[in-house]
Amino acid sequence: MADGYLKTNGVRNQRMKCNGRMKNEQLLTAKAKRDNWIGVGILGMMFFTFGFVSWVNAILIPYFKIACELTNFQSYLVAFAFYISYLLMSMPSSYLLKVVGYKRGIVIGFWIMAAGALLFVPAAYGRTYPVFLLGLFTLGTGLAILQTVANLYVTLIGDRERAAQRISIMGICNKGAGILAPLVFSWAVFRASDQELFLQIPLLEDVQRGIVLDELILRVVAPYSVLAMLLFLIGVCIWFSPLPEISQKTEDQREKRTSLWQFPHLVLGAIAIFLHVGTQVIAIDTVINYAGAMGLSLLEAKALPSYTLSATIMGYLFGIFLIPRFVKQKLMLRLCSLLGLTFSLLVCLTNVPVYLAGMNLDSSIWFLIAIGLPNALIWAGIWPLALDGLGDLAKQGSALLIMGLSGNAIIPMLYGWMADVSSERNAYWVLVPCFAYIVFYAFWGHRYRTWST
Template sequence: MAAAPLMGTPQKTSKNNHQSSYFFALVILSSLFFVWGFITNLNDTLIPHLKNAFSLNYFEALLIQFCFFGAYFVMSLPAGALVKRIGYKWGLVVGLIVAAVGCLLFIPAAMSKLYPLFLGALFILASGITVLQVAANPYVTILGKPETASFRLTLTQALNSLGGTLAPWAGSLLILSTAAYSVTDLSAAEQAAMRLQEADAVKFPYLLLAIALGLLAAIFAALKLPDMREEEEQQALDHEQGGSAWKYRHLVLGAVGLFAYVGAEVTIGSTMINFLELPNIGGFTATDAAKYVSYYWGGALIGRFIGSAVMYYISASKVLAFNAVVNVALLAIAVSTSGSTAMWSIIAIGLFNSIMFPTIFSLALTGLGHHTSQGSGILCQAIVGGAIVPVITGKLADAFGLHAALALPIICYVYIAWYGLQGYKPKH
């Protein structure tokens, strides 16, 4: 009888040590969510900047998002295999290094003043972000109790939104301030000088990002973080061994949902500056419009904190469905009205976008066990929606006008509402 406390004490200490290391890992991971949120949303100012500099139409300008989010489709499954082989920690290090290289490539792209080189640099940068996504998102979902996975991922995604909120402000100061007028108003010589000035404007912010990413890579390489591959294998004991993640219906439907969500969110964020520039909406300059984009991403930040609290009392699936229905209504108002009504309706969508990514992600990974890494790769591959939906919207905008073209994401939110009501239920 006396031996029982002695046997039990190390187990309790081990559990406390695990909880302490999990908390520390979550705190460190939060910095990554902030950084890739900042980098991703910096594209929202890069698009009108390069559209102006190279006299692009909507379709050509939105190729920026096609290349950036297209990297998720190309690299997600290889990234999932890489993370499964080397572990979450070293996957994060590799992702940070690749992203830093992509940022550095903006310097020769700016010097050459060739639009395709910017697209190539963005693809490499996004490839690094893809590895970070594949490693960090499932890492957060399994660093703790399964029933609070949506809460943890939503909370860390709030820092992603913080980075996204600050990015348009930074972009308006460092990038768009040199693009306040159209090059078509200038002579050929003045246009060449203007393009050189605008190209140079991207060097400094992306150099700073490269330095920050390199420092983070060094920090993560030196840190001792819990290797959750053992926990994944332990969870797998409760599930069928063998097979693949594709056999999980709710994962596949969740991947479609993530495709729809990212497609809608990126389309709205990428075109918002140009939307607010329209005379019948806001008539702003690009620099001023960029500041309103921060309200869009700021709404997502606030919504994730609110959503984290709400999902402690209401199931994540119901909150997801409710938010999607609200966004259908807001977007319908935005495309059917004008002036401040349309402007604030589309900005308010960010508030209800807030919990969608982490909620779909965590619902889709429920019960995957040792297929979690593969499932994460599939979900991150679905982020290619951010490449496909914007360019389709761009084609529609060139044909029918941007105001009407923004009706397309309504379809995306209708599907997300269905997933929150029915599609998330595990059946395999």
């Protein structure tokens, strides 16, 4: 009887231990899911910040041109100073992340951006354009850190097959901010009488013109001071947030290599990102000038970039609904790259009058706007494929992909040069080889694991 009692008691104790272990595992799983959702929320806020700070450059360019009395070339240094930081600072940011970790890296990125926004204050009081450019470069540096960690985070924080779906959610936050940014800046800086003022400025005497321009440029002090404060506070909030830290053990360790250049699919993916972001900026930033070549005024055409961004948001919504439930993210990348190539060819080859949205424009401009739809899911498709199997080099790999954002500065300049020597319409041929390469990467390039044939 004593033996039977001991056996029964031992079985009961063993069951209690198993039940306790299962409850602990369930609690840990629930906590991990909660932390992941908190992480997704924080990442969404970060991508909103990326979009807001980046897309406001489109209105800063003409604003600085007037207030600082710049040539066209000098005014476009706004975009160059901002985006060249991605090329120069992305790789150093990856080493910073390796030392301080993901979460602290995000905090540092926001604080660097706050410093960049504060530089607008002395730049405005001195109406000193080089200091503005330094502020923009500093803002871009902080964004380079945030982009490096955020895109890697959103890729690794959950199921890899759902990475494109998560990136689509982030894209909606980014492009939604892109629609709001020019409106908010215009509300904060411009006045109803400014249109008449801008016409009078060239006619004023030097002293009076200087006083008017000083008053005009000082309008950025308040909004950028508020922006600096918000960026600093966001960094503080993230410091105390339960954002999960992704350890090196959670990263894929299948391929043990020592250099990024030993991963052809990563290097080819960085080239694909470079070309992709260039097509994205061309589709958004050139559409007003292209409509102007068709006889549409600036006030009539000012909403066209929002149409492209709206098409991009629609693409993100398709991605959230379809990936991976109905369509695998690799297949979606292939479909979108082919669709983008088709639209770019139609931009260059079609010439049919179309009346749409109250405007009578050439069909090519509507195909240009439609490029926003496939472009939404190309970025989301490239990232998981390019980072696959990097292991401990994932941070540096992410930084290499972020360096591809320098295509935002270089590809549009190539378009501008082609437009000057030929025409706005013929310049869109630059889109065709870009999308052709993305098609190559989607079907074949991402498979390369060695440079040898």
